[in-house]
Amino acid sequence: MPRKILETKKLNAFYGDFQALFEVSIDLFEGEIVSIIGANGAGKSTFMRSVTGLIDKVDNEINFNGLSIKNLRADEIAQKGIAMVPEGRKLFPSLTVEENLLIGSQTKRSGPWKLSSVYEFFPDLYDKKNIPSNLLSGGQQQMAAIGRALMSNPEVILFDEISLGLAPIIIKNIYQNLPLVIKDGMSAIVVEQDINKAIEISDRVYCLQEGRIALTGGSKKLTREEISKAYFGM
Amino acid sequence: MDWVNSIIQGVLVGGLYALFAAGLSLIFGVMRLVNIAHGDLIILSAFLGLTVSTSLDLNPFLSLIIVIPAMAILGYLLQRGILNKTLGNDILPPLLVTFGLSVIIQNSLLELYTADPQKMNAGNIEVASLSLPGGLNIGWYPLIMFIISILIIGILQFIFYKTSLGRAFRATSDDQEIAQLMGLSKNHIFGLAMAISMVVVAIAGIFLGVRTSFDPAAGPGRLIFGFEAVIIGGLGNLWGTLIGGIILGVSQNIGAKINPGWQILAGHIAFLVVLAVRPKGLFHRMDG
Amino acid sequence: MKTEYKVIQSSNASKFSSMIALLIIICLFLAPWWAGRADIRLMSEIFLYLSLASLWNLLAGYCGLVSVGQQAFVGFGGYMLFALTIFSGLNPLIAIPITGLFGALISFPIAFLIFRLRGAYFAIGTWVVAEVFRLSFAQIQSLGGGSGSSLPVAIVKSIASSKAMRESLIYWMILSLTVFILLSVYFILRSRRGIALIAIRDNELASESLGINITKSKLFVYIVTSGLTTVIGALIFLQKLRISPDAAFNVNDWTAFVIFIVVIGGIGTIEGPIIGVLVFFVLRETLSDLGSIYLIMLGFVAIFVMIKAPKGIWGYISNTFKIELFPLSRKLTKFKGE
Numbered sequence: 001m002p003r004k005i006l007e008t009k010k011l012n013a014f015y016g017d018f019q020a021l022f023e024v025s026i027d028l029f030e031g032e033i034v035s036i037i038g039a040n041g042a043g044k045s046t047f048m049r050s051v052t053g054l055i056d057k058v059d060n061e062i063n064f065n066g067l068s069i070k071n072l073r074a075d076e077i078a079q080k081g082i083a084m085v086p087e088g089r090k091l092f093p094s095l096t097v098e099e100n101l102l103i104g105s106q107t108k109r110s111g112p113w114k115l116s117s118v119y120e121f122f123p124d125l126y127d128k129k130n131i132p133s134n135l136l137s138g139g140q141q142q143m144a145a146i147g148r149a150l151m152s153n154p155e156v157i158l159f160d161e162i163s164l165g166l167a168p169i170i171i172k173n174i175y176q177n178l179p180l181v182i183k184d185g186m187s188a189i190v191v192e193q194d195i196n197k198a199i200e201i202s203d204r205v206y207c208l209q210e211g212r213i214a215l216t217g218g219s220k221k222l223t224r225e226e227i228s229k230a231y232f233g234m
Numbered sequence: 235m236d237w238v239n240s241i242i243q244g245v246l247v248g249g250l251y252a253l254f255a256a257g258l259s260l261i262f263g264v265m266r267l268v269n270i271a272h273g274d275l276i277i278l279s280a281f282l283g284l285t286v287s288t289s290l291d292l293n294p295f296l297s298l299i300i301v302i303p304a305m306a307i308l309g310y311l312l313q314r315g316i317l318n319k320t321l322g323n324d325i326l327p328p329l330l331v332t333f334g335l336s337v338i339i340q341n342s343l344l345e346l347y348t349a350d351p352q353k354m355n356a357g358n359i360e361v362a363s364l365s366l367p368g369g370l371n372i373g374w375y376p377l378i379m380f381i382i383s384i385l386i387i388g389i390l391q392f393i394f395y396k397t398s399l400g401r402a403f404r405a406t407s408d409d410q411e412i413a414q415l416m417g418l419s420k421n422h423i424f425g426l427a428m429a430i431s432m433v434v435v436a437i438a439g440i441f442l443g444v445r446t447s448f449d450p451a452a453g454p455g456r457l458i459f460g461f462e463a464v465i466i467g468g469l470g471n472l473w474g475t476l477i478g479g480i481i482l483g484v485s486q487n488i489g490a491k492i493n494p495g496w497q498i499l500a501g502h503i504a505f506l507v508v509l510a511v512r513p514k515g516l517f518h519r520m521d522g
Numbered sequence: 523m524k525t526e527y528k529v530i531q532s533s534n535a536s537k538f539s540s541m542i543a544l545l546i547i548i549c550l551f552l553a554p555w556w557a558g559r560a561d562i563r564l565m566s567e568i569f570l571y572l573s574l575a576s577l578w579n580l581l582a583g584y585c586g587l588v589s590v591g592q593q594a595f596v597g598f599g600g601y602m603l604f605a606l607t608i609f610s611g612l613n614p615l616i617a618i619p620i621t622g623l624f625g626a627l628i629s630f631p632i633a634f635l636i637f638r639l640r641g642a643y644f645a646i647g648t649w650v651v652a653e654v655f656r657l658s659f660a661q662i663q664s665l666g667g668g669s670g671s672s673l674p675v676a677i678v679k680s681i682a683s684s685k686a687m688r689e690s691l692i693y694w695m696i697l698s699l700t701v702f703i704l705l706s707v708y709f710i711l712r713s714r715r716g717i718a719l720i721a722i723r724d725n726e727l728a729s730e731s732l733g734i735n736i737t738k739s740k741l742f743v744y745i746v747t748s749g750l751t752t753v754i755g756a757l758i759f760l761q762k763l764r765i766s767p768d769a770a771f772n773v774n775d776w777t778a779f780v781i782f783i784v785v786i787g788g789i790g791t792i793e794g795p796i797i798g799v800l801v802f803f804v805l806r807e808t809l810s811d812l813g814s815i816y817l818i819m820l821g822f823v824a825i826f827v828m829i830k831a832p833k834g835i836w837g838y839i840s841n842t843f844k845i846e847l848f849p850l851s852r853k854l855t856k857f858k859g860e
Contacts, residue, residue, distance in 0.1 A: 052415055074414035084415050092408040095401065102398070103405050107417035152417065268642030270590070319829050325641045329588050330785055330828050337778055338821035341814035454773070458653065461646045465639070499657040502650055506635055509647070513638035 004189050005065060006051070006082070006156050012059035013043075013050045020046040022211045023060075027186050028156065035177075035190045035198035035219065038208035039231060044191045045087055047208070048160050051189075052084050053077040064156070073179025079107050083154035087161045087191075090144040091133040096234050099131040112184055112222040118147040121181070139170035146181065147176075157182060159190045163197060175201055188223030195227060209233045239370060242489035246376035248480030249383030250445070253438040254460030254468070255389055255475040263470060264403045264427040265321060267328050271335040271458030275432065278339055279305055279439025280448050281347055284354055294444050296375040302436045302511065303493040308424040309432030317428070318421050336453060343450035351447040360444065379441050386434060388473050393430070394472075403427060455498075462505040468515025477516065481508075529836045550697055553772075554685075554690040562693050566761060568803055569700040573754050573782040575795035578749045580707050583790030584719045585740045588641075590777050591648025595625050595748050597770030601756025603658055604765055607677045608853025613680050617694070618756045625752025629745050637737070649773070655704065656771035678763065696757050699732075703750055708792055710743070719743065774817070785824050788834030797836050 006028040013021035014111050021043050028034050036044050049055050051062060053074035061071045082106075091100050101118055119126040122143045128136060133144060142162055149157055159178075162172040175197055182188045192198035198205060199219045207215040207230040215222070215230030258272050269275075279301055286297035312335075320327035362374040394400035406413040406423050414420055442448060442456070459482060467478025482501050489500020508515070553562060554826045574592070599621045601637045606617040606732040660668045682688045718739050759765045769775075779802065787798020831838055833834045 025399075054415070073419070074411075075417050075419045078415055078417035086412060086415065090409060090412045092405045092412070093409050094404040099401050099404075103401060103416050103418075104400075106402065143288060148416070242653065268646070270642070270645070278693060316825065316829070325586065326582065326588060327828050329642050329645055330781065331825050333590065333778075333781060334821040334824040334828070337774075338818050338823075338825075341817040341821070344814045345818075454649070458646065458650055461643070462650070465643065495657075495661060499654065499661075502654045502657070505650065508656070509635050509638055 002031055004028070004190075005030045005083045007061075007063050008047075008051070009061040009063070010059075010064060011050060014045050014057040014059075015055075016057075021050065024190050024208070024211070024213055026189075026206055026213070028189060030187055031185065032180070032187045032204065033190060033202045035192055035202035035205045036208060037192055037195055037198045037205060037227075037231065038214075041210075043211040045160055045209055046211075048084060048158050048189070048191060051158065052075075052082060053092055064134070072079040078152060078154075079109075080154040081109060081153075082158065083149040083156070084158040084160060085142075085145045085149045085162060087164065089138075089141045091136075091141055091144055091148070091179075093132065093134040095133060096130050097125055097133050097136065098146050100133050100144055100150075100152050101125070101129075105147035107152045109153040113150040113153050115151075117149060121177075122147055138166050139173070142166060142170070142174060150181065153177050155186060157186055157188050159188060160193055161193060162193065163194055171197065171206075195231070199227075238368075240487040240491050241484055242370065242372060243376065244484030245480050246372070246380045246483070247478070247487075248463075248483035249380035250438065250441055251398045251459050251463045251482050252387060252476040253383050253441065253479075254456050255479060256390060256464035256472060257434040257438070258457075258460045259464050259469070259472060259475055260390065260434070261427060262433050262464075264407050265424050268332070269317075269431075270329060270332040270457065271339055271453070272332075272435070272460060273455065274336045274339040274343075274453030275305070275309075276437050276439045276442060276456045277448055277450065277453045278343065279436045280354070280443035281343055281450075282436075283440045283443055284352055287354060291421055294356050294440055296434065298342065298440055301440060302433055303505065305436040306429040306440075309428040309430075309435075313428035314414060317509065318424055321424075325501075330399040335413030337436070340450050340453055347450060349449055349451070350450045352443070352445040354440070354443040356444045357494055371473075382437075384476065386437065390430075390434070391472055397443060399426065404438045459501070462501065465515055466473070466508045468518030470519035471515075474515065474517030474519075547697075547701060551694065554686075559689060560668075563761075564803075566693050568730045568799055570754055570758055571741075571780065571802070572795055572799045573696075573703045574751065574780045575698045575787070576703050576707050576792070576798055577751055577754075579784045579792075579795050580710070580743060580781050581718075581747050581790060583784065583794075584711065584716075585743050585746060587740060588645045588756070589648040590645045590773070590781075591650070591652035592747075592751050592780070593771045593773055593776035594648070594652035595629070595751040596755035596758065596776045597652075597655060597659065597765075597767070597772075598625055598628065599752035599757075600762075600765045600770045601754040602752070602761030603759060604665060604671065604673060608674065613762055614677060615691070615695075617754060618760070621756040622753040625755075626745050626749030629748035630769050633741055633744050639726060639740070652771050652773070657766045659770065660767040666668060666766065668767060670764060670769065672764045673760070692757065692761060697818050699750075699753060699757065706746075706750075710746075711792070732805065740810060762851045778817075782820050782824050786827055786834055788836030788840070789837075790833070791840065793840070794834050794836040798834065802837070 003025055008024055008026050010019055010023040010025055012019060012023060024043070024047060025049070026034070026036070034046060038044050046055065049060050053069070053072055053076070058070055061068060064077075064080060064082060069080065072080070090102065093107070095103065101115060105114070119129070124140055125144055125147060128140065133141065136144060146162070162174060166174075171194075178201055188197060190201055202219045205217065205219045205222065206213055207227060209230060210233065214233065215226060254273070254276060258269065261267050261269055282301050282304060283294050283297045286292065286300050287294045290297070316331065319326065320331045356375070358430055359375050359378075364372045364377065366372060394403060402413070402418050402423055405416065406418055406420060410420055413423075463475055463478035463482050465478070466481050467474035467476070481504060485504035486497050486501040490497035492500075525531045529787065547743055550565070553565060557565070574596070578589065578592060602621040602624050603614065606612045606620060607614050612620070620658060632651055636644060636651060649811065659665065665671055678688070682691050711719065718848045755770070759770070762769075783798035784795055784800055785798070790795025803817075805820075809819070
């Protein structure tokens with residue numbers, strides 16, 4: 001029985017007085033890929049931000065490897081082994097590609113990912129390693145952002161809308177590589193607006209609607225109808 | 235010849251002004267904080283150097299052994315204890331808190347040392363001069379001060395662009411949130427940045443204290459010189475700040491040559507002219 | 523019965539307080555008859571600081587323009603008063619409003635320069651401008667150069683024949699100016715332009731996208747504030763009878779204390795400076811013997827307030843009891859119709 005690596009129990013999250021998540025309970029087991037889908041504003045990114053410690057006001061539980069991380073700072077959570085590929089890539093514009101990757105290793109966690117292994121996996125990045133990161137194409141930036149997250153050798157890696165703003169062929173390329181990237185014992189949560197990609201890549205799926213979980217189940221087991229209903233709240 | 239001498243003096247003092255500016259610029263670059271008490275911290279370093287060198291009977295430059303770590307620790311604690319709490323979207327808190335700090339430092343120095351001007355004694359080096367062809371005389375002390383200023387700016391550039399700490403500074407400056415996601419502790423990074431700034435402040439303070447007399451109220455004047463050098467040179471560029479300091483120093487000396495009472499005013503006017511025609515500074519790399 | 527809604531701006535608390543305010547103002551105008559000379563002087567000082575604080579608050583708290591250089595206009599007003607009365611023979615009472623005009627005019631080129639700076643750099647820029655004023659006026663020998671000059675007795679006497687009358691006249695001018703400034707600030711903020719300012723303060727980007735011209739609004743406030751600060755300066759030095767560059771352009775007297783008053787009282791509120799100035803003067807009367815220790819304490823209190831209670835005393839009261847004496851927020855209330 002694979003162990004539970006990350007879980008939220010009835011998570012509430014607030015931006016000031018505005019409540020964005022209502023009693024969201026999501027589990028992630030070791031080695032699996034879970035996807036979270038939902039319309040814009042459904043709370044997907046809020047969920048990711050809550051887990052990584054960027055939301056100040058959260059209620060109830062967030063547990064990682066059995067320990068509560070609810071009150072930890074974002075940098076402490078990164079240290080513990082949760083990494084994120086943020087929405088919009090968000091590479092550091094003042095840093096070159098290689099420097100961006102090196103920042104990823106700031107946590108000094110040990111593991112298979114280091115500069116040489118990242119370059120092996122993404123040869124394009126090696127060619128461009130001394131170029132300021134904001135001069136890269138969208139697809140290359142996405143690779144760099146993924147590489148940066150990998151450099152911290154995390155146990156859990158979160159992908160927040162990595163297909164946003166990219167050409168279909170690039171998206172296809174990235175998703176083909178994804179399972180290879182997270183072998184070696186990593187677990188992943190993928191937030192996606194593209195339902196097809198989300199279903200294809202993941203073992204289980206959660207659908208958020210206006211801050212609540214509207215549906216969950218095995219990715220290949222749920223029907224199109226069920227998903228659409230939950231997605232649009234009908 | 236007199237004029238050439240004046241201009242050379244202006245260039246050399248520009249190095250000191252660049253040191254004033256470098257500490258200010260660094261902090262702004264990393265955390266968008268402008269420390270209104272910056273000048274007062276320079277004067278504090280000078281007084282610290284005075285106390286250390288007189289009570290331990292040391293050459294003022296040797297007092298740096300104590301003053302530098304003392305100011306660095308003070309800077310780190312100040313940042314983590316008070317200044318970090320003011321950072322955010324509102325510009326008022328950091329401004330008003332550092333203004334309050336300025337008042338506290340000035341008046342504390344006044345209580346401890348009285349308003350009398352002080353000066354540190356470094357011995358012969360203060361009057362030794364280098365004779366150059368054409369009747370030019372360059373003081374060894376201003377020359378050494380200038381060279382060390384260039385060295386320090388070079389070291390700061392190195393730290394910023396070639397070390398992992400500098401990488402952390404630049405990343406945090408780009409995007410505080412994402413930097414946190416990468417495991418960088420914002421509070422600690424800002425504390426370190428302030429500590430480094432205080433190291434530069436300490437050195438600038440001792441240089442100042444040997445070069446000229448100083449008193450508790452001299453802080454704001456130094457802040458303004460540093461600020462003018464930063465604006466003339468352009469935000470985000472340390473070498474530009476050096477040029478800015480030089481332009482400021484030269485303007486002041488030219489003004490003094492015309493009329494001694496116009497020295498500082500001439501510097502202000504040079505600053506205002508640059509502000510009018512090249513508001514982003516001569517070599518700007520960053521927006522305010 | 524249909525329920526209709528209307529938007530009101532006043533509340534019971536504000537209506538009550540405006541009546542009390544009116545009574546207080548009338549009492550204050552009658553002060554020359556019930557207060558001693560020393561008290562009149564003290565009250566004049568309090569009003570002058572209240573005026574300076576309200577204007578600084580308008581600039582900083584509402585427009586986000588933090589100036590640590592308003593002393594430029596205070597000193598400018600003093601010097602213009604001396605210049606106009608000494609060189610042009612104008613009666614001081616006429617010269618005073620004219621200084622305001624000059625102050626407003628000179629604020630144009632100043633704004634042209636310093637509006638190119640943002641945030642704390644803008645603040646230091648205002649300080650540089652004040653220093654330029656100080657150094658420049660120290661060069662003007664006809665006004666006493668670096669050591670300054672006194673207002674000739676003849677000019678002083680031209681205000682009124684008796685000393686008592688002179689003091690009363692100056693006091694009334696100061697009181698009128700203070701009331702005028704408080705009401706102006708209130709009406710500017712109530713107006714469309716004022717709502718725009720509050721919107722800018724809350725979110726510059728959003729207000730810009732709604733078509734509010736930020737620069738024009740801020741410029742307008744800067745010019746008005748500068749003009750009025752200049753008039754305050756003229757009145758300050760009319761009372762002091764003597765001016766010098768260091769006194770005229772003193773950062774401590776005209777900026778540090780003012781900032782303290784606004785911060786402690788409550789920045790960004792009209793009531794704040796009123797509370798702040800009262801606290802400041804109570805502290806000053808009880809503690810000023812301590813000299814620089816007093817200033818150190820002020821510094822610590824200001825830092826403490828900024829970190830722990832950034833909205834100041836009035837902010838705390840206003841939030842806790844939900845009252846506004848100068849009503850600025852608009853409330854929706856039910857109004858029963860036919």
